[in-house]
Amino acid sequence: MSMTADAHARRQDRRPWQKRLADASEPYLYSAPALILIIVVMLVPLVVGISYAFRDIQLLNPFSGGFIGLEHFETLSKDKAFYTALKNTLWWTGASVFLQFVFGLILALLLDKPFMGRGIVQALVFLPWAVPSFLGGLNWAWLFNPVIGPLPHWLYGLGLMSQPGNILSDPQYAMWGPIIANVWWGIPFFAITLLAALQSIPRDLYEAASIDGASWFQRFWSITLPFLAPTIAITVLLRTVWVSNFADLIVVMTGGGPADRTQIVASYIFTQAFKALDFGYASAIALVLLVLLLAYSLLIILLRQTLLNKG
Amino acid sequence: MKTSLLPTVAHRLALLAYVIFALFPLFWLLKVSVTPNSLLYSEGVRMWPSQTTWEHYAFVLQHSAFPTFFKNSLIVSGSTAVIVTICASLSGYALSRFHFRAKYWIVALMLLTQMFPLVMLVAPIFKILTPLGLTNSLTGLIVVYTAFNVPFATFLMQSFFDAIPKDLEEAAIIDGATKFMAFREIILPLTLPGIAATLGFVFTAAWSELLFALMLINGNNAATFPVGLLTFVSKFSVDFGQMMAAGILALIPAALFFLLIQRYLVQGLTAGAVKG
Numbered sequence: 219m220s221m222t223a224d225a226h227a228r229r230q231d232r233r234p235w236q237k238r239l240a241d242a243s244e245p246y247l248y249s250a251p252a253l254i255l256i257i258v259v260m261l262v263p264l265v266v267g268i269s270y271a272f273r274d275i276q277l278l279n280p281f282s283g284g285f286i287g288l289e290h291f292e293t294l295s296k297d298k299a300f301y302t303a304l305k306n307t308l309w310w311t312g313a314s315v316f317l318q319f320v321f322g323l324i325l326a327l328l329l330d331k332p333f334m335g336r337g338i339v340q341a342l343v344f345l346p347w348a349v350p351s352f353l354g355g356l357n358w359a360w361l362f363n364p365v366i367g368p369l370p371h372w373l374y375g376l377g378l379m380s381q382p383g384n385i386l387s388d389p390q391y392a393m394w395g396p397i398i399a400n401v402w403w404g405i406p407f408f409a410i411t412l413l414a415a416l417q418s419i420p421r422d423l424y425e426a427a428s429i430d431g432a433s434w435f436q437r438f439w440s441i442t443l444p445f446l447a448p449t450i451a452i453t454v455l456l457r458t459v460w461v462s463n464f465a466d467l468i469v470v471m472t473g474g475g476p477a478d479r480t481q482i483v484a485s486y487i488f489t490q491a492f493k494a495l496d497f498g499y500a501s502a503i504a505l506v507l508l509v510l511l512l513a514y515s516l517l518i519i520l521l522r523q524t525l526l527n528k529g
Numbered sequence: 530m531k532t533s534l535l536p537t538v539a540h541r542l543a544l545l546a547y548v549i550f551a552l553f554p555l556f557w558l559l560k561v562s563v564t565p566n567s568l569l570y571s572e573g574v575r576m577w578p579s580q581t582t583w584e585h586y587a588f589v590l591q592h593s594a595f596p597t598f599f600k601n602s603l604i605v606s607g608s609t610a611v612i613v614t615i616c617a618s619l620s621g622y623a624l625s626r627f628h629f630r631a632k633y634w635i636v637a638l639m640l641l642t643q644m645f646p647l648v649m650l651v652a653p654i655f656k657i658l659t660p661l662g663l664t665n666s667l668t669g670l671i672v673v674y675t676a677f678n679v680p681f682a683t684f685l686m687q688s689f690f691d692a693i694p695k696d697l698e699e700a701a702i703i704d705g706a707t708k709f710m711a712f713r714e715i716i717l718p719l720t721l722p723g724i725a726a727t728l729g730f731v732f733t734a735a736w737s738e739l740l741f742a743l744m745l746i747n748g749n750n751a752a753t754f755p756v757g758l759l760t761f762v763s764k765f766s767v768d769f770g771q772m773m774a775a776g777i778l779a780l781i782p783a784a785l786f787f788l789l790i791q792r793y794l795v796q797g798l799t800a801g802a803v804k805g
Binding site (some may be wrong): 261347354405460481487507 | 543554619623642645650679683708736739743750758769780796
């Protein structure tokens with residue numbers, strides 16, 4: 219309806235050109251502050267960062283800065299630490315996002331039906347999201363510390379550990395520390411977005427289905443999931459990208475150790491930039507990560523598009 | 530419809546498990562922060578110490594740089610939240626109410642910023658901000674955080690605007706108001722929950738940011754909480770009581786903000802989802 223009204227208005231457009239110009243520029247004026255910020259603080263540094271990948275940029279070396287072509291990428295292709303980090307990133311992202319999503323979805327389903335005290339329960343279970351990630355990381359590192367934390371003693375009591383040790387310094391299991399912290403911290407994000415999507419499903423659909431004698435699982439499969447699918451696709455996509463870039467917990471909890479067992483690409487970039495002060499190399503790694511993530515995102519978007527077209 | 534007891538009990542138990550999982554780490558933080566040093570190791574695994582003390586809090590507040598960190602974090606997060614919310618209200622309104630040529634490019638640009646690794650910007654931003662004198666300064670942090678948070682906040686605000694019927698401002702415009710007047714006088718007041726949600730969301734995000742704070746700030750004067758707490762961890766002899774007391778103090782503002790706004794966050798996203 220508004221389309222035809224628009225067209226009608228355009229045909230009868232007798233406004234003076236200044237007024238028309240003002241009207242046409244209006245949305246741009248509204249978006250200008252946000253756009254300027256994004257372009258200046260994100261897009262320009264992104265382009266500069268890409269150029270760094272082909273230059274020799276070391277913060278403490280005044281003679282650096284020259285163009286060196288693909289040298290960083292050659293080094294990178296032989297950098298064992300990078301391949302370890304890449305493998306760790308897959309493991310870290312896959313496990314974190316999968317567990318966050320599954321537990322987040324269950325939580326959203328639990329919170330979707332009204333019960334007494336829902337408001338307070340919802341506020342409490344969402345609270346980890348508000349905990350600053352560095353603090354969450356420290357907090358979990360402390361919980362895993364046998365000196366002041368209960369977890370090693372519990373694991374020992376259950377017979378899962380031969381002695382109450384710190385899993386963060388155990389090369390074989392160290393990655394589970396940050397993953398558990400990340401799951402704890404990230405469940406609320408999925409629960410919030412999925413709960414919002416659940417609450418927008420028209421209730422009469424469920425009523426009709428249960429009059430028809432559909433079981434809980436049938437209703438979930440044929441009403442809830444299709445309605446949630448777009449939200450699931452977009453949140454899983456965003457989350458995967460965020461989590462694979464998310465170095466805070468690892469930097470705080472293990473610093474990439476022991477023996478690089480928890481070093482992911484994001485924390486490796488940060489180490490190169492912050493500790494080695496080798497900005498050029500850091501940017502080269504980041505560029506590779508960017509390309510991988512863009513490829514992944516495109517793949518998911520195409521997949522979603524295909525599914526939507528089919529449906 | 531008969532309601533059997535078993536599913537209800539299972540439902541409540543499952544929620545109880547979630548609540549325990551969510552709160553236990555925070556509870557432990559609190560527990561260690563009030564445990565006297567003499568009991569820290571001997572009662573390390575007890576659920577609650579036999580004696581409690583506030584001495585760690587007193588020390589952190591009186592003898593460390595934490596009041597400065599607290600003030601810095603408050604300035605940075607507060608300013609970021611306000612500036613982002615203003616920018617995002619405007620851009621969110623533009624995306625919600627106007628059809629214009631660049632709209633899809635703007636949306637694509639904002640989505641793109643969510644995809645690329647922010648760690649990639651660490652080095653260039655450092656290089657760009659240094660000659661401007663914006664490293665080691667709170668202003669620099671505010672500028673960077675504002676830009677990082679604007680895209681998501683824009684989408685959030687857009688979904689709140691989408692939930693408000695267009696007839697309202699159309700009626701006002703027929704009555705002779707300009708579009709901006711309609712926006713300011715009619716639409717904004719109706720979006721107050723959305724504004725609260727955005728403010729809270731951005732405040733918490735800025736309060737937690739670690740990597741850029743570490744990179745752009747050195748020295749205590751401009752350090753925010755994350756940097757302060759990390760230097761505390763690495764520099765001092767490990768005093769767990771004091772660290773956890775500092776942790777609890779760092780948690781309070783973000784948690785308070787979040788408890789107030791989480792309801793609106795769900796509402797806002799629901800409203801946006803209806804439109805699809």
